[in-house]
Every structure is written in C-alpha cells, then in structure tokens.
Amino acid sequence: MKTLLQLSNIFHDRINTIKSIRNMKLITHNMLTSNALKTVKEGYPLQIYVDEVKQVDVDFQQQFITKTVSKLNWKALLFGAKCIGHSEGLPETLPENWESNDELLKKLHHVLLEIEVITGSLECPETKRRFPISNGIPNMLLNEDEV
Amino acid sequence: MASTRRPEHLAPPELYYNEVEAKKYTQNSRIIEVQEKCSARALELLALPDDEPCFLLDLGCGSGLSGEAITENGHYWTGFDISQAMLDVAVEREVEGDMVLSDLGQGLPLRPASYDGAISISAIQWLCNADKKEHVPAKRLYKFFMTLYACLCRGSRAVFQFYPENDKQVELIVSQAMKAGFTGGLVVDFPNSTKAKKIFLVLMTGGRTALPKALTGEESSQQQHTQALYERRDRTRGFNRTNLKREWILRKKERRRKQGRDVRPDSKFTARKRSGKF
Ligand SMILES: C[S@@+](CC[C@H](N)C(=O)[O-])C[C@H]1O[C@@H](n2cnc3c(N)ncnc32)[C@H](O)[C@@H]1O
Numbered sequence: 001m002k003t004l005l006q007l008s009n010i011f012h013d014r015i016n017t018i019k020s021i022r023n024m025k026l027i028t029h030n031m032l033t034s035n036a037l038k039t040v041k042e043g044y045p046l047q048i049y050v051d052e053v054k055q056v057d058v059d060f061q062q063q064f065i066t067k068t069v070s071k072l073n074w075k076a077l078l079f080g081a082k083c084i085g086h087s088e089g090l091p092e093t094l095p096e097n098w099e100s101n102d103e104l105l106k107k108l109h110h111v112l113l114e115i116e117v118i119t120g121s122l123e124c125p126e127t128k129r130r131f132p133i134s135n136g137i138p139n140m141l142l143n144e145d146e147v
Numbered sequence: 148m149a150s151t152r153r154p155e156h157l158a159p160p161e162l163y164y165n166e167v168e169a170k171k172y173t174q175n176s177r178i179i180e181v182q183e184k185c186s187a188r189a190l191e192l193l194a195l196p197d198d199e200p201c202f203l204l205d206l207g208c209g210s211g212l213s214g215e216a217i218t219e220n221g222h223y224w225t226g227f228d229i230s231q232a233m234l235d236v237a238v239e240r241e242v243e244g245d246m247v248l249s250d251l252g253q254g255l256p257l258r259p260a261s262y263d264g265a266i267s268i269s270a271i272q273w274l275c276n277a278d279k280k281e282h283v284p285a286k287r288l289y290k291f292f293m294t295l296y297a298c299l300c301r302g303s304r305a306v307f308q309f310y311p312e313n314d315k316q317v318e319l320i321v322s323q324a325m326k327a328g329f330t331g332g333l334v335v336d337f338p339n340s341t342k343a344k345k346i347f348l349v350l351m352t353g354g355r356t357a358l359p360k361a362l363t364g365e366e367s368s369q370q371q372h373t374q375a376l377y378e379r380r381d382r383t384r385g386f387n388r389t390n391l392k393r394e395w396i397l398r399k400k401e402r403r404r405k406q407g408r409d410v411r412p413d414s415k416f417t418a419r420k421r422s423g424k425f
Contacts (some may be wrong), residue, residue, distance in 0.1 A: 028247070
C-alpha cells in the first residue's frame with residue numbers, strides 16, 4: 001500500500017519526467033565511483049536501483065561511440081545494464097572486431113546514451129552507502145565525517 | 148571590489164546559488180553573455196583535436212550555459228555542481244549533458260583516464276573559502292586537483308576561468324594544482340581593461356607545453372590571418388563550425404517539435420555568431 005504522500009511524490013516525478021530529457025545514463029555510471037568515501041578502496045562499479053527509467057532519442061555519432069567504448073570498463077557496463085534491465089544482446093566480453101560491427105555499436109549507443117535513470121539510487125559496493133538519484137541527478141554529496 | 152560584495156563571503160555556494168540567483172542565469176542577459184563568452188574562450192584554450200567529438204567535464208556546471216557551449220562545439224560532457232537550484236535550471240534548459248550533485252572540494256568521484264578535458268567557469272574561487280569548520284581550503288583544492296588529474300586522459304587539459312580575490316588566492320590555487328601533478332599557468336585576457344579582463348588557469352597533464360597566448364584586444368593582423376587560414380582550410384574539407392552548430396540546433400528543434408513542444412521558427416539568424424568583446 002502506498003501512502004498518499006508517496007503517491008503524490010510519484011505523480012510529481014512523472015510531471016518532471018515530461019519536462020526533462022537529460023538524466024543519468026550508463027555512460028556516466030561507467031565513470032562514477034564512491035571512492036571519495038574515506039573508508040572505500042575502489043567503490044566500483046556502483047549498484048543501480050531504479051524506480052523509473054526513460055528512453056530518449058540521441059543522434060548516433062559513430063566516432064564518439066567508438067572512442068567511448070575503448071575507454072569503457074566492459075564489466076561495469078554489463079553490470080549497469082543488468083541493473084536497469086537492458087543487458088539483452090550485449091556480449092559477455094567485447095568481441096574482437098567490434099569497431100566494424102555496426103549493429104553492436106548501435107546497440108552500445110542505445111544503452112550508453114538513450115536510457116536514463118530518473119529516480120532511484122546508486123549503492124557503494126563496499127559500504128552499501130546509498131546515493132539517491134532524483135530528477136535524473138545523482139546526489140554524490142558526502143557528509144564531512146565521510147571524507 | 149569591496150570584500151563584502153564578493154559572493155563567496157556572503158554564503159556557502161549551495162545556499163548562495165538559490166532559486167533567485169539561479170533564475171538570473173535564464174533572465175539576465177549580461178550574466179548569460181559573460182558565461183557564454185568565457186565558455187567559448189575556455190574551449191578554445193583546451194585546444195582539442197579538430198573534428199573529433201570529445202568527452203569533457205564541466206566543473207561547477209551550474210545552469211548549463213557552459214555545457215551548452217560544449218554541446219554546440221560537437222562534444223559530450225558530464226557536469227558537477229553543488230547547487231541543486233542551479234542544476235534544476237540546467238534540467239529545465241534541457242541541456243544534453245549528464246549532471247551530478249557534488250562538492251568539488253570532496254574530490255571528483257570518477258575512475259582514472261575517463262575524460263578528454265575539463266572546463267570550469269567562474270567556480271573555483273569558491274574553493275578558497277572555508278564554509279564549514281572541517282574545511283581547509285588548501286586540502287580541498289589539493290584533493291580536487293588530484294582527483295581531476297587522475298580522471299583525465301594523458302595529454303589533455305583543464306581550463307578554469309575564475310575570479311581570484313587577490314594574489315594569495317592565485318598562488319594557493321596554482322600551487323595545489325602543481326602539487327597534484329599539473330603543469331601550466333595563467334592566461335590573462337585583456338589585462339589592461341577592468342571590464343574585459345578575464346583570468347584563465349590552463350592546466351596540462353602531458354609534460355611541458357607552451358601556454359597559449361592571451362588576448363589583448365588589439366590582436367595583430369597576424370592572428371586574424373591565422374583565423375582566416377583556418378576558415379579556408381575548414382571550408383575546403385567541407386567542415387564549417389557555424390554550419391555544424393546550425394545543423395545541431397535545427398536537429399534539436401526538430402526533435403522538440405516532434406515531441407509537440409513550442410519551438411521558435413527557424414530563420415537565417417539561427418546559429419549566427421553574436422560577436423564582440425566582453
Ligand atoms: C558563476 S556560477 C557558473 C555557472 C555555470 N558555469 C553556468 O553555465 O551556469 C558558479 C557555479 O559554481 C558552483 N560551485 C561553487 N562552489 C562549488 C563546489 N564546492 N562544488 C561544486 N560546485 C560549486 C556554484 O554552485 C555555481 O553553480
């Protein structure tokens with residue numbers, strides 16, 4: 001059972017969704033860590049909990065995708081994609097001739113740039129500290145005693 | 148400037164940049180113009196490879212004006228800012244970059260060698276202040292520069308336009324950046340004009356490279372000449388920045404029309420350069 005307040009929050013989020021198009025994407029998730037926390041060594045990859053995702057259209061820019069994929073942490077991408085339920089069709093490892101594999105590049109473009117988390121949270125794998133995502137923006141602010 | 152008028156002395160950034168202040172970034176044409184010009188110049192100083200889309204950081208991205216300059220130049224970005232109100236304006240502006248709410252003084256929570264460069268417009272002077280009892284400015288600056296150095300790809304740059312309060316602040320900022328491994332220094336544009344003067348800290352990750360030249364307002368015909376040469380070369384390769392930007396704006400408008408939103412009609416002025424000094 002949801003309380004009235006929760007319901008009104010959900011409603012509020014839906015309205016915001018219509019207004020905003022840019023929210024946390026997997027490309028950003030692939031770069032983010034929680035290692036600013038003083039007790040954390042790697043803090044990577046962060047677990048994603050989703051309450052709401054959204055798909056958008058972004059122009060395919062092959063050069064950028066190619067450049068990005070060469071910098072990606074593949075395991076973290078698979079993990080992130082699984083968290084948000086979009087890992088289908090992604091190979092377990094990056095195949096050898098990926099640069100000339102148009103279909104794969106388009107798929108990667110889609111998971112990296114066109115799926116956005118609007119509400120949810122990120123969780124540090126070591127401390128389980130949660131970072132809320134609202135209005136598409138992860139809140140990575142730390143309390144002073146955590147740095 | 149009287150010290151009481153400096154925003155950093157009035158309140159911590161997350162409180163100073165409230166809804167009222169953030170709104171100015173959508174309504175005050177002078178603020179908007181200064182942000183846009185500083186961003187364009189910072190991007191120029193980054194000296195990114197021609198014709199290649201890059202992944203950049205916008206540090207203190209605020210309302211997204213600087214981010215839009217990045218997008219217009221064909222690049223992608225992630226923004227960091229401590230003010231929810233400013234980020235809300237950026238969301239409303241429907242900027243193309245992802246944004247993160249965070250305090251630069253706590254370090255960038257990013258993995259190594261992920262970004263091709265960074266810009267920061269009118270933000271880092273804020274780190275010279277101790278807003279909480281735990282804050283030690285030198286330590287916060289060091290942590291910030293150290294984590295920035297780590298997440299940049301080797302050979303890339305970070306360019307900061309900022310408003311130092313005095314020489315001591317400049318020294319504090321520069322020394323912490325060098326301690327973190329950067330090389331580089333200050334580029335001061337229009338040093339003799341109180342109004343147009345702008346200070347840029349240009350930091351490099353790849354050994355010693357000469358600093359770019361500052362603008363003086365009396366750019367020699369030599370410089371204009373190089374610019375003309377660039378334009379000619381671009382044209383022969385069928386690559387023209389104004390056209391690229393125009394195409395990008397037209398595509399963005401088209402997408403919005405499809406979503407059934409209000410969009411200004413296209414005109415011959417779409418994406419025309421608004422030029423001039425600060
Ligand atoms: C003059 S505004 C620049 C805004 C931005 N370039 C734009 O296009 O709107 C300075 C920004 O720096 C941010 N800032 C100040 N101190 C910060 C800190 N410690 N961490 C993150 N952002 C900070 C402020 O919140 C503010 O949005």
